[in-house]
Every structure is written in C-alpha cells, then in structure tokens.
Amino acid sequence: MQDEVKSDYALPVSMGSMQQGSGEALLAQGVNQDNLMWVKLDKERTINSCQRGKVKKIGKDDAMGNYVTIDHGKGIETKYNNLSEVTVGVGDEVNKGDIIGKVIPKVPNFETFYFEILYMGERQKVTDYLKV
Template sequence: MREEEKQTSGQSKWKQLTKKRWFYPAVYLASAAVILTSVFWMQDNALEEAQDAQNEDFSVNDPMFDEDAVEVTNSTEHFVMPAREDVAVIVAKDFYEASASQEEQEEALVMHNNTYYPNTGVDLATENGESFEVLAALSGTVTRAEKDDLFGNVVEVDHGEGVETYYHSLSEVQVQEGDTVKQSDVIGSAGQNEFNQESGVHLHFEVRKDGEPINPLSVIDKELAVLVESGMNKEDESVPEEQSSEEDADNREENEDSASEPADEESSNEEDQQEENEEELFEEQDENSDASSSDDERDEEEEDPDQ
C-alpha cells in the first residue's frame, strides 16, 4: 500500500510540475542550449581537423622552402655598369644619338655587309682586348638566353615597367630563360659576334624603355624609377603634340576654304562676263541681219521702176 501511495504521490507531483507556466519554456530553452552546444563543438572539431590537414600538406620542412627568396626589381635600384669595378672597360663604340654632331654620329655607326647601321647601345671592351665577366645592371627576369648567328650569345632581362636590358656578343652564358637574377649577378662573358667584328671581343649593352633604345651611359647610377617617370612624361608630352597637329590640320582646311572662295567668285565673274559677251554678239548679229535685209528691200524697190 505504501509503495502505491508513493507512486501516486510522485505522479501527482509531476503533474503539478507540468502545469506550471514556466515548465515548458524552461524545457525548450534547455533543449536549445544542448543543441547549440553540440553544433559549436562539432564546428570546433572540424576546424581543428582542417588546420591539422593544412599543417601536414605545408610542412616547414618541405623542400620548396629550402630555396633562397629572390628579391624582385626595386624601383630604387640604381643602374650599374655590366662589369666589375676592378675591370677597366672602355667604350669601343658609342650610342648613336640623333642630336649628336655629324662626326660623333659617324663614329657610332656599325658597318656590316657594306651597310652602315646606327649603334643602338654601347660596345664595352678592355684595352688589352681580353674577355671579362658580364654582370646584370639591374635585378630582373631573364626573358631570352640563346645563341644568335649574327649577334652571338644574347641575354635579355626584363625589369618591369617596360624597362629591359640587352647583353649581346657573349662568349658564354650562365643563365637560362625564366631565371631571376639579382643586380651584379654574372650572366656571361664578353666575346665576339658576326655583326660588329670591328670591336673585337666586347659586350654590346643596351637599355630599352617600351622597346625604344636609350643611351645606357645616360642612366648609369640613376634609379629605375627615374627612367620610368621620364617615359611617362614623354607620353604626357605627346598628347599636346597630337592636339597641335589636329589644330594645324583644321587651320589648313580653313585656309584652303578661304582660298577657294575668291577662286569661286572669280570663276563666277568670268562666267557672267562670258554670258554678257555672248548676248552682245547675238545683238550685233541681229542688227547686221536687219541691216542686210533693209538693203535688199531697197535694191528691189530700185529695180521695180525699170520694169
């Protein structure tokens, strides 16, 4: 009996508890808390597993991290001579300047197959004619490294912003296309080529901006940024020239129109004068015909009385 009473009393207490207003909201809140806690726990475990997987794929001991980092071309880098400081190089043939004197221009010509070509760079050599190591004038990426039948072994390096340096007439090359070089890295040795045999063992060194050759000696010890800014200024200056050429064309058209107006007036005056002359000629012919007809009538009247 006592056990039955305990059961009935427990059930009655549970029913009383469920009838409370706060019971079901409390149950809902507790269930929501349990569910959110489970979700957060699962997300944390998933993130930890993903991080562990990344750490396994990109280990610090991976061979790819063993290579030394190569600094890209810095705009504050200064152009340097493509030869060591302890090597005394001379200019065997200078850059062809359009503004130079006639004598200087003649000295900057390269003769090949009985034809003269303007030198688009400078030819550097030693006084004793020996070969020397050729260095990169700036940091950059090698875009060409190959044997050329006319210019010998050639290496071309891109420095960004449209700036390139050319190294021709090399006897040997120590870089490959796609290599990244630092300033003053050895890229080859000076040699001979078929195009300019007159200079002997030499390095043909060029600096180009947007494909246009620039006198290399004019940029030595100058920052790369200076050359880039000078190229931008030239582009800005070219706009007024185009505008002025358009204005000149408009002025020429106006002058042609103004010059054609008097000519049109003169031609119209000549036509009017010609028409007047033709009218006068027709009038004179009419008068002459009238006069001749009156003379014929008089002759006929004179003949009638005799008859």
C-alpha cells in the same frame, strides 16, 4: 624611368674602352646602332646583370652574337650581346651584379661586348641612364 635607372642600375662590365655610336663592322651588317654602347675588352671579363630582373630571352644574332635579355619590370629591359658564354637560363631570377655570362677575347685580339637599354621595346641612349 630615366631617374630610376640612373640611381639603381650599374654598368654590366668593368674595365675596357667604352664607346657609343657607330662601328664599321656592325654597319656593314646592317645593324641599327642608334643608342648602342660597346666595350672593347682585351681579356676575359664576366658580364653582370645591371639590376634585379628575370631572364626573358637567350639567343644568337648573326651580327651581335649570343645575347641575354633581362626584363626589369615597368617596361625596362637590358640586352647583353656578343657573349662568349651564357651562364643563366630563360626564366632565371637575377640580382644586380649577378654573373650572366662571359666575354672571352680571341688571342691576340680584343672582343667587343654590346649593351642596350630598352624601354617599351625601344632602344634608349645608354649614357642618358648610366654613368659611363
């Protein structure tokens, strides 16, 4: 699975300061941050599907905001969190690079986009699968 993702999957957003590990704001809300990647964005950015798949779920989490989960088959899912806008619907088929939403920072601050790769429902270490 790891080799397939490394060769076929792309980062969901370009630019910004990418980090992995713990963030105090999420820790304060009790969010398990193991293997969670986040990107600090200082201007509006589109968020793209990192691979072909089907939109499985759209929702809102108290700690991580609006999210989209995409099922890529073979037990692989990606989850895109803290979206300002969602531009897809449940059941939509998406291709690698398709826009699934936007992150729009609140002036004059930055906004943080959170990204997860899941295999069989378990969060994986993003840097093991994607070049960041």
